[in-house]
Amino acid sequence: MSNGRLLAASLAGATIVLVVIGTVWPSASAAAYAGGEKFIEDSSTPEAAVQNLGDKIRAQAWDKAYSSLANRAQFTEPQFRRDLTSYYPDLRTYATLSSFEVQPLHASDSDATVRLKMRWSTVVGPSSTTRDLHVVRNGNEWRVEWPLQKETIVPPQVIAVNYLRWDVINRTAGDDWGAQDVEAPHVRIVDMHPVQRAEGLVLLGELLNEDVVPAYVSVSATLLSKDQKPIETGGTFDEISHQLLPKQVTPFLIRFPSVSLADVGSVRMNPFSTLVPASADPVIEIENEKMNPAPDASLTGQLTNQSGQIANVAHVLGTFYDKSGQVVWVGDQYVDHALLPQTPVAFNIHIPEDLARKVSSERTVVSTYTFGDSR
Known part of the structure; x- marks a missing residue:
C-alpha cells in the first residue's frame, strides 16, 4: 500500500516538535557543540572512547565523530553519516539519537570490543540499533574502528508491473448543489x-x-x-x-x-x-517467518520488495490467534530503513511472554508508505 500523505504530515509535525525540544532543552553535548566549545575528549579507556563517540553522534557533530575514528581512511564522512541516518529517505532520516549505552565485551592491552546500543527517537516511536565496535590502542589513547555497513546496490534492470x-x-465546485x-x-x-x-x-x-x-x-x-x-x-x-x-x-x-x-x-x-x-504496488513478500518461544517470544522474518519502487517506510502488523481462532494479541513494528527493490530486510515483533503460550497461529500484513521522489 502506498499512501504517504498521513505519514508525511506526521513527519513534518514531529520534526517541528523535535526542533523545538532540542532548542529549549538541548543536551549538554549538543549545547557544547553549538556553542563552539570542545567535547570532553577522554580516550583513556575503550569504554571512554566509545562514550565520547556516542556523545558526538547524539549532538550530530558528524565531522568531529568522523575525525575521531581509527579507520576513517576507509570511507568518507558523508558515507559515515549516511550509515547512521540512511542512504534513502526513511524513518531514520528524521530520527535523533535520544540515548545510548556502552557495554564492554572483550579487552586486551592492544584492542577491545565494545557494544554500542543506540536508542533513536522517530516520529512513530523509539527504535533501537546495536553496533559491536572494535577499539584499538594508539599510544596512550584508544580509537574506535567504525563497522561501516555498505550501501546496497540495486543493479540496473527492468521490472514489469501488473497490479490493480x-x-x-x-x-467539483461547479457541480450542481446537492451533488x-x-x-x-x-x-x-x-x-x-x-x-x-x-x-x-x-x-x-x-x-x-x-x-x-x-x-x-x-x-x-x-x-x-x-x-x-x-x-x-x-x-x-x-x-x-x-x-x-x-x-x-x-x-x-x-x-x-x-x-x-x-x-x-x-x-x-x-x-x-x-x-x-x-494501488496494490509495491508488492512486499514476507519470507522466513518464525515464531520464537518464550521467554523472549517474538515473530521474526524478512520483507522483500518485489516491485521497482522504493518503499520509504514499512509497517509490519502481526495478528496472533489461539486454537479457537480468537485474537489474543496484535503486535507491530516500523522498519526504520527503506525497502529497496529485491533487497530483504529483517523484522522482529515482540509478543508478551504470558500470551505467547496461547498462540496457535498468526497472520502478518505489511503497509508501506512512499514520500517524495525517492526512486
Missing part, C-alpha cells in the same frame, strides 16, 4: 474483545473492508460503565493497517491504560472509512 489500481474522481461524492466504503468489525493487562485495558479485534473499492479506515471505542455512562474514548493509530484494499482485513488494538475491565459494562465501537485512491 483505483483512482477517485470527486465532485454527492462517491459513497464511503462499507467496513465491518468482524471480531472484538477486551483483554485485561497489567498496564490497563486493551481492546483487540479485526476490521474488514467488505466493499469493492479501497478504504482508509480507523476505529474508535467508547467504554461504558454498568449504568451506561461513558468512561473513556480511545482510538488506534499505530496498531492498525489504515489503508485496506477490497476484501482485506486489518487487526486493531486500542489501549486504555487507566481503566480496569471490572468497571466496564459495555463497549461502543465506531469504525470509520473514507474512499481513497490506491
